[in-house]
Amino acid sequence: GENVEQHPSTLSVQEGDSAVIKCTYSDSASNYFPWYKQELGKGPQLIIDIRSNVGEKKDQRIAVTLNKTAKHFSLHITETQPEDSAVYFCAASKGSFQKLVFGTGTRLLVSP
Amino acid sequence: DAGVIQSPRHEVTEMGQEVTLRCKPISGHDYLFWYRQTMMRGLELLIYFNNNVPIDDSGMPEDRFSAKMPNASFSTLKIQPSEPRDSAVYFCASRNTGELFFGEGSRLTVL
Numbered sequence: 498g499e500n501v502e503q504h505p506s507t508l509s510v511q512e513g514d515s516a517v518i519k520c521t522y523s524d525s526a527s528n529y530f531p532w533y534k535q536e537l538g539k540g541p542q543l544i545i546d547i548r549s550n551v552g553e554k555k556d557q558r559i560a561v562t563l564n565k566t567a568k569h570f571s572l573h574i575t576e577t578q579p580e581d582s583a584v585y586f587c588a589a590s591k592g593s594f595q596k597l598v599f600g601t602g603t604r605l606l607v608s609p
Numbered sequence: 610d611a612g613v614i615q616s617p618r619h620e621v622t623e624m625g626q627e628v629t630l631r632c633k634p635i636s637g638h639d640y641l642f643w644y645r646q647t648m649m650r651g652l653e654l655l656i657y658f659n660n661n662v663p664i665d666d667s668g669m670p671e672d673r674f675s676a677k678m679p680n681a682s683f684s685t686l687k688i689q690p691s692e693p694r695d696s697a698v699y700f701c702a703s704r705n706t707g708e709l710f711f712g713e714g715s716r717l718t719v720l
Binding site: 531538539540541542543586595596597598599600601602 | 613640651652654657659664665700702708709711712713714
């Protein structure tokens with residue numbers, strides 16, 4: 498089955514810096530790659546997603562890139578703010594996108 | 610809509626007791642998922658339903674775990690008997706054709 502690896506496990510940046518989180522997946526048939534943000538005591542919330550027919554997608558300060566050949570995808574956050582501090586999860590699925598396999602999460606800390 | 614609603618938010622019980630976690634999905638969503646989150650294993654899919662029918666329960670760890678969805682607006686995850694290693698946060702999530710929405714989770718502690 499699908500296996501998703503995520504790095505780094507923790508990431509500390511200064512406010513205003515950029516943050517990059519990387520994931521690799523094992524199943525070449527995977528075609529949907531969402532990113533979730535989880536704040537303390539809350540459930541994960543979708544922040545951006547990308548499908549395999551697209552190489553990059555942006556939404557304001559957040560962007561995701563996908564390299565199908567290398568089977569990896571990344572989350573980029575620019576001009577980080579303290580409210581970006583949370584745990585971020587990548588995920589992958591194929592077919593009708595029902596079975597999401599999650600990475601192990603990255604704890605991002607943005608210091609003022 | 611109020612989102613996915615889970616109860617209880619916190620449950621502390623003793624080993625051997627039965628635990629029932631409850632979920633109300635977002636109205637109109639025909640897929641419902643149960644996930645378990647632990648530090649060691651991250652987010653794991655336990656089971657999911659489509660139109661109240663269980664589709665894939667391959668993630669259910671063992672026979673002590675069972676899940677039901679008697680109607681479109683309610684699902685339960687039951688653990689009987691509970692064990693300390695079941696301690697985790699259990700999330701319910703629902704979707705239609707788009708985004709997966711998670712509830713706020715039920716934190717289970719088995720002593």
